[in-house]
Amino acid sequence: MLELLKYPFVQRALIAGSLISFCAAVLGVILVLKHYSLIGHGLSEIGFASLSIASALNIPAVVIATPSVIAASFVIMFVSQRYKTAGDIAIAIASSAALALGIIISSLGSASSGTSSYLFGSVLAVSEGDLIFSVVLSLIVLGAFIIFYDRFFLITYSEDYARSLGINTALYQLIISILTALVVVSGMRITGTLLISGVIILPAVTAGSLASGFKSLVILSGLVSLIAFIAGLMISFAFNIPAGAGVIGANTLILILVKILKLKIK
Amino acid sequence: MDLRLNLQNAVIKYEEKIIIDGVSITAGPGEMIFITGANGSGKSTLIKTIAGLLPLASGKIERAKKISYVPQVEEADRNFPARVKEIVMTGRQRPGKLFYTQRDKELVRDSMRELEIEDLSEHELKILSGGQLRRVMLARALCGLPDLLLLDEPCAGLDVESHKILFEALKKNLARGCAILMVTHDDSDLAGITSSRVINISNGRIL
Ligand SMILES: Nc1ncnc2c1ncn2[C@@H]1O[C@H](COP(=O)(O)OP(=O)(O)OP(=O)(O)O)[C@@H](O)[C@H]1O
Ligand SMILES: [Mg+2]
Numbered sequence: 001m002l003e004l005l006k007y008p009f010v011q012r013a014l015i016a017g018s019l020i021s022f023c024a025a026v027l028g029v030i031l032v033l034k035h036y037s038l039i040g041h042g043l044s045e046i047g048f049a050s051l052s053i054a055s056a057l058n059i060p061a062v063v064i065a066t067p068s069v070i071a072a073s074f075v076i077m078f079v080s081q082r083y084k085t086a087g088d089i090a091i092a093i094a095s096s097a098a099l100a101l102g103i104i105i106s107s108l109g110s111a112s113s114g115t116s117s118y119l120f121g122s123v124l125a126v127s128e129g130d131l132i133f134s135v136v137l138s139l140i141v142l143g144a145f146i147i148f149y150d151r152f153f154l155i156t157y158s159e160d161y162a163r164s165l166g167i168n169t170a171l172y173q174l175i176i177s178i179l180t181a182l183v184v185v186s187g188m189r190i191t192g193t194l195l196i197s198g199v200i201i202l203p204a205v206t207a208g209s210l211a212s213g214f215k216s217l218v219i220l221s222g223l224v225s226l227i228a229f230i231a232g233l234m235i236s237f238a239f240n241i242p243a244g245a246g247v248i249g250a251n252t253l254i255l256i257l258v259k260i261l262k263l264k265i266k
Numbered sequence: 267m268d269l270r271l272n273l274q275n276a277v278i279k280y281e282e283k284i285i286i287d288g289v290s291i292t293a294g295p296g297e298m299i300f301i302t303g304a305n306g307s308g309k310s311t312l313i314k315t316i317a318g319l320l321p322l323a324s325g326k327i328e329r330a331k332k333i334s335y336v337p338q339v340e341e342a343d344r345n346f347p348a349r350v351k352e353i354v355m356t357g358r359q360r361p362g363k364l365f366y367t368q369r370d371k372e373l374v375r376d377s378m379r380e381l382e383i384e385d386l387s388e389h390e391l392k393i394l395s396g397g398q399l400r401r402v403m404l405a406r407a408l409c410g411l412p413d414l415l416l417l418d419e420p421c422a423g424l425d426v427e428s429h430k431i432l433f434e435a436l437k438k439n440l441a442r443g444c445a446i447l448m449v450t451h452d453d454s455d456l457a458g459i460t461s462s463r464v465i466n467i468s469n470g471r472i473l
Binding site: 217 | 331357
């Protein structure tokens with residue numbers, strides 16, 4: 001197994017995947033606590049539609065995916081916040097419509113292998129460009145988390161209270177939407193659009209049953225995700241299965257183990 | 267005189283339903299105003315609007331910049347994974363200020379001591395009793411050293427001792443020049459602070 005590390009494409013997959021997994025899970029804490037758990041799922045379908053359009057028009061995927069996923073992310077969060085119950089409906093409609101659109105476009109055009117690699121992810125196809133993108137992305141996400149940590153805590157805890165202090169909650173909503181969109185777009189490459197939401201949500205849920213306090217939850221979620229990614233990647237090499245499925249499998253196993261251990265201890 | 271609150275002819279609606287219909291309130295430094303009225307008369311709606319959480323349908327409002335608000339019910343999920351200290355600290359956040367300073371930490375410690383919740387500092391939100399949570403909400407508001415303090419039934423769930431502590435703290439804030447609006451149903455509260463005004467809300471208007 002270790003000699004695989006000699007290969008540059010494995011190195012790239014490992015570095016990019018670890019960074020994105022960590023960032024996704026850190027953000028995931030906010031999304032889970034704010035009851036936006038489904039947003040990653042909705043956004044990845046929109047990402048998939050954008051990718052199909054990009055490949056039909058023959059332009060780089062990120063050029064279309066990034067802005068459209070950011071826009072969708074903000075709209076979904078805004079709708080969920082404004083019309084409390086409508087959030088999951090908005091996500092459900094947007095995601096299935098986008099998925100249908102993506103499928104229509106990719107089946108009309110010459111069936112490109114590009115879109116299917118985005119559906120299931122192709123961790124070994126991580127290019128130098130993808131690697132740089134993921135490094136920059138993680139710097140942005142982690143930097144934002146350090147700078148805005150106290151604000152993120154407050155906004156996640158109670159948006160009303162934040163507003164009573166005079167804080168512009170829409171601005172932070174926007175920042176969180178952008179970060180989520182960036183994580184989704186870069187994560188799609190690795191786990192595939194179908195599974196990225198699991199990478200965002202599962203570690204936060206696992207960490208939620210271990211941590212006490214917000215800070216430890218955020219850190220633990222990132223670490224759980226990192227471990228699950230590396231374990232998942234090894235599983236996928238060992239059994240020759242897609243990396244995304246391996247990573248989600250590892251995440252799910254960890255979650256189940258943690259829950260069982262907690263039951264045992266009680 | 268520079269007013270802490272100047273609310274003129276406020277009309278507040280939920281959807282199309284008028285809840286507050288032409289209310290005016292002014293409060294200067296050191297002024298204490300009690301707001302009373304039947305259940306559903308619109309007291310919380312009024313306080314929320316002054317806190318900036320609801321829009322005015324018409325009328326105008328000028329408020330001090332530094333406002334602390336204690337809601338009637340804490341909106342956050344009781345299972346939110348936060349410790350008492352983390353929650354009280356948020357009372358020190360203000361626009362344009364991203365990090366807590368040493369002074370913030372001292373003020374938070376002081377107000378937790380004042381409300382006698384230092385021992386709960388590391389406790390998680392979900393294990394607090396109703397009265398303990400109320401004291402956490404009060405400490406969070408007081409550590410903000412507000413110029414305008416908005417209290418929506420702050421005594422709900424407080425024991426006699428905490429009630430006394432709260433009123434001592436309120437007096438200190440009034441002396442500092444803070445204006446206070448407090449919703450209450452308890453006539454004995456009104457006697458707690460001399461030189462205060464009482465505003466009675468009924469059918470969306472001041473009686
Ligand atoms: N979110 C809302 N949407 C629509 N109507 C509301 C909403 N919140 C409150 N109301 C209505 O507005 C009116 C005033 O409510 P409010 O909470 O301001 O009363 P209150 O005076 O604070 O009562 P209480 O003494 O019970 O706290 C009530 O008739 C209530 O049904
Ligand atoms: Mg009320």
